[in-house]
Amino acid sequence: MRKGLFYGLLFTSPAILGFIIFTLGPMIASLVLSLTDYNVFKAHTSFVGIDHYSKMFSGEDELFYKSLGITFYFVILRVPAVIIVSFAIALLLNLNVRGRALFRTIIYLPSIVPAVASAMIWMWLLNPDLGLANSVLSWLHLPTSNWLYSEGSVIPSVVLTTLWGIGGTVIIFLAGLSGIPKPYYEAIDVDGGGWYSKLRHITIPMVTPTIFFNTIMTIIGSFQVFNEAYILTQGGPNNQSLFYVFYLWRTGFRDTEMGYASALAWVLFIIILFFTFIVFKTSKSWVHYEGGERT
Amino acid sequence: MRQSKLTLTAGYAALLLISALFIIPFVWLLRSSLMDLSQIFTMPPEWIPTPFHWDNFHRALTILPFGTFFTNTLIIVVSVIVGTVVTSSIAAFGFSRIPWKGRDTVFGILMSSMMLPAAVTLIPSFLGWQMLGFYDTYYPLIVPAYFGGGIFNIFLLRQFYLTIPRDFDEAAFVDGATYLQIYMRIIMPLSRSAIIVVALFSFLGSWNDFMGPLIYLKSDSLFTLALGLQMFQGSYTAQWDLLMAASAAVVLPCVIVFLIGQRYFLEGITLTGLKG
């Protein structure tokens, strides 16, 4: 493997070139724009230095900290929920039961139903008076909720609605599970181990690369939550679902302050980069690659 | 691997329950596509259309040139899948099976492309494509697929390649195989299910992509299905019955593709199972 660098660059060159050609330019452009008062409609753009950043961190823009806090709350609730629920569903779908092809398709269906159509169903499911969720809760004699429509419950409710869209994550887990060689399980059968010890000693260690992938992607995706605010809540009630990227989009496109929106974006970029980096660093201790490779 | 009766029964019950929850949006879409406006909004909801308004489909699909939209979408989707599968799997190989200096750093830099909200790169990207003279063509929608196909897919495949035991490569090396041969003969077949997942995701992503065609296309002869779907939203009200029928018609191919992809998916399992 002497020519590792040559072949490494050769194989990855399409991706590297793609990044340089299609991504890097716009990224740098937005970084530069974040230091200007760029407004798409304005003829002249002037340099404002770090004004945008000091406006954010000085607290002058209240909505910055507010939307950031809301987004963090969302990420903290959503990431573990998505990983646990989708892993559990993937385990179920990996059972050798009749009709599992159909079950797999059904789990994926909500991910392909257009958002305009599925938004209607959330409105009904989570309607405080007539919705299915509250009907079931009251039938079970449990306290009901105002779901999307009260300040306290709107974020958990949005997390709940996003759980319908975990089909993709489940599929990736399934692909990970399918890669586990069957003889490994047979060894546990021979030792007389049960369902739990298979999960603990074979399944989980073997899918850690997939858990790692899904965790990273869910973190990145959750920080950038947008559609739910755009379609379901418009940031309400009382700004309690004003997600960061929704606020950023509103600033850039509705209020046409693209320079400030770019600054907002770069702060989020640094935050996401930081958390992704942390997860990457910790992965050395818990992600197990059969290939013997460590990231 | 053996599964106990108890596990299977409990699992089956859980699957039925979860499926019931997950099928609701789709059933809702289907039943709404066959209803008239007043029935769609009845509360509490009715699940069976009375009568079945099959003509919704006819109206929805003839009011706009859906045939053209379909052909256009197909051209884009097929081109994107091919590019994505080929280049992302090659790149992922370079990021996982070939040791080289700076590999993980470069990978990290590529990962960063997912971390900046698209809202602020939209206009610079648009200007770039426009400068190249590709505004109102499919190039901005297709070409990036041939340059790595997105870091998401590369990362996904990288994770799978890393789980394949090293001994395979080393044995092949001893036999005088090149990296390309290892990629073609060992890694690709062994990660078939992951590659099918990538193909599936790029199909669905490109089929449902709305923002890309919206920004980069202007001639309606080039429009796609996802753009066409939006056209049922009026200035004051949406034509829900037609919107639902058209959505159902657009979603149906996805369901079929998924069911087929599914089959290969199951095959993929037995293959890797045997070789592993």
Next chain:
Amino acid sequence: MSRQSKSISFLMAVLLMLAAILSACTKSDSSASNGNASSPAHTASSESGKAGASEDITLRMTVWGAPEEVAAYKEAIAKFEKKYPNITVKLQHIAADYDTKLTTMVAGNDVPDIAQMESGSIAFPLAEQGKFYNLQEFLSSDPEINAERLVPNITYSLEPGNIIGLGPGPESFGLFYNEDIFKDAGLTPPPSKASEAWTWDEFVEVAKKLTIDSKGRNATDAGFDPKNIKQYGVNIGTWWGSYSNFIYSNGGDFVSEDGKTFALNQPAAVEALQKIADLINVYHVAPSPVQAKNIPATNVALQTKKVAMAIDGQWASAGLAQSKFHFNVGVIPTMKTPMTTVVCGMFSMFKSTKHPKEAWELMKALLDPEASIDMIQAGTWMPSYKDWYTDPAMLAKWTENLDSRPSGYKDAIVDVLLNNSHQTPTGYVKNFNKIMDIVNPALDKVWLGQQTAQEAMDSIADKAQAQVQGRRDVKG
């Protein structure tokens, strides 16, 4: 190996810099051409004026809307192209995320000649940067139409004398109702003449009698259960378009007359907001914003008797016309003076157009009610020319013997629009969106009954005041 890696990283660094420079060029390039966009257009326009009508001209226009609205535009365009054989009109239908698309088009210097715009979104930001023609110039010299010929409140001005957009037709509010519900309840339906409009109290009384719980009791009965309402007396939207009717009717406004002071915390506005909130939280005759999520569009809501009355824009007529039941429209209840808010889109002409004269002719063709008669008769639109309201023969064309125009329509919508209408706040309140970003969260608490209108508006008055930047209908 190490030498190789160094050279590679050097190469990478060069590439990175190249990309950065390239992107910088793109930016300066586009901003430079943006800056000049208006000046060459001016010279070009005078040239095209000289060139006469023989030269082949292409005009581009962007619109949003449902397929039949687009079809109506196409029909108007076909007539226009027949009249001007040398002109071809390219209609670009942007079905969703219109503003995002238009913003990128502006960034890329690829703007249409005429764009449909919305007063609450990027129309004014564009106008403030000088992107639109002042249509006053055309209006004052045109032999066929002038400001007087247009119905009130459909022109949008950046400042007095600078018209940036003309509405292809107004839209005002009415009190739509299901006639059968009134007949069955033995109640007199809402009056249609503004002079006889219900007072707020009369309106509340009727709404109470028409609000029915699941056991058939109405809101005036002793055992009425507000938690299980089967039929609401009225559905009244809690968005600004809807409640602005009552703020204006009560003599209030969003900002003071001189445009210097935030006015939603003033008694007239507060009273109107509180009365609407009371419909929801005190009398239980209107659905809360939460419950309203499950109330369908007005035509379906009235037909299925989810609500007995609905305060909605006249655009609801089109849907109502297609629903087979007895509906009618009355004048909306009055607080102090009868008043309705006029909301409508607009057509604006980009300064970069090379053919302003032809674009103006196209705009006129689109404003002409004759061209869009189908949409007007269907109920979605209303004519933009005043004579279509005042000349009985022309009025009859679009208000008589049509499913979309019930018996109360002429009095309740047409007359009120002509005599008692007010411009939409998005048309004259500067910085409207930013002010409402502060107001809306506070109003959420009012609609949910957690705060009184006075408390809520007082609590945000200072912050809202900081966003007040004046009025567009006041000089300076």
